[in-house]
Amino acid sequence: MTKTSMDITKRTSIGAQRNPASETAILDAAEEILRESGLGGFSIEAVARRAKAGKPTIYRWWPSKAALLLDVYHRQKGETFYADTGDTRKDLVAFLEALLGFWRTNGGEIFRSIIAAAQSDPEALIALRDYAVTRCRSSGVILARGQARGEVRGDFDPEPIMELLSGFCWNRLLTGRLEVSPGEIETIVDALMGGLSSTSR
Incomplete structure (x- = not known):
């Protein structure tokens, strides 16, 4: 103690x-x-x-144990900074590496338990939903910066695209496959950028 x-x-x-x-x-x-x-x-x-x-x-x-766990999880994670290298592809790679890396070394078990609790506890579901929406909104800044630079198309909402990337991470977390190679991450980001690039049309 x-x-x-x-x-x-x-x-x-x-x-x-x-x-x-x-x-x-x-x-x-x-x-x-x-x-x-x-x-x-x-x-x-x-x-x-x-x-x-x-x-x-x-x-x-904290109306549920999951809500308290979310605050503990967020506290351990600390303030989130989204890399701004001037290159959207590199920033997305850094985003995936940072999230998967944190889950491998510290917060994965807690976040997995929160997701599990949300399947049967309405209060936990609300807490998780609000957290997920907030994080996708925050991480959307990566693509918004790319739009401002003219790197990626400006005719889409960044938030659901970031939810796609987060969904990949969630799936790996829930199935115990957090050891993702740099090559796999780059392939995922390249596939995404292929559709978003301002020169892809």
Whole structure:
């Protein structure tokens, strides 16, 4: 147990608005439990005990275990930067390499469990859906930059195209095939760019 979680004293919540100290303590506790016990030992009850927080407070801020896991996952992933090399093809290759690499080394097990929970838990499904939509919107900047440079056609919405690439990654995650070679990644990106390139027509 870290000093952060051991030194937690009684806190007061402030309604639906998150108390920053309580939020940090809860996320710290959740990460500690995942490190120590894995997903099998992870529960809202265990997090509440470790963080010295009330279960109603946790459920008010995270309506399901999956929603809390998503925040832990996103915290571990850190701020996402989308490479801007001035070349859309290279940026897409970097996107796939970064996501698959993170899932191989750290966050894959958590994200897989969130997807699994979403199949039977409506609250988990909402949390996952909102997260997926937000990430595709954010990563769409890669193609939007290419459109602005005139590298790729301007007559399409970047978000669903990025969802295609994310879908490939999700499939590899769920079927335990995250070891994707650089050649495979480049082939996928080249196939996509073949249809999007401003000179492909």
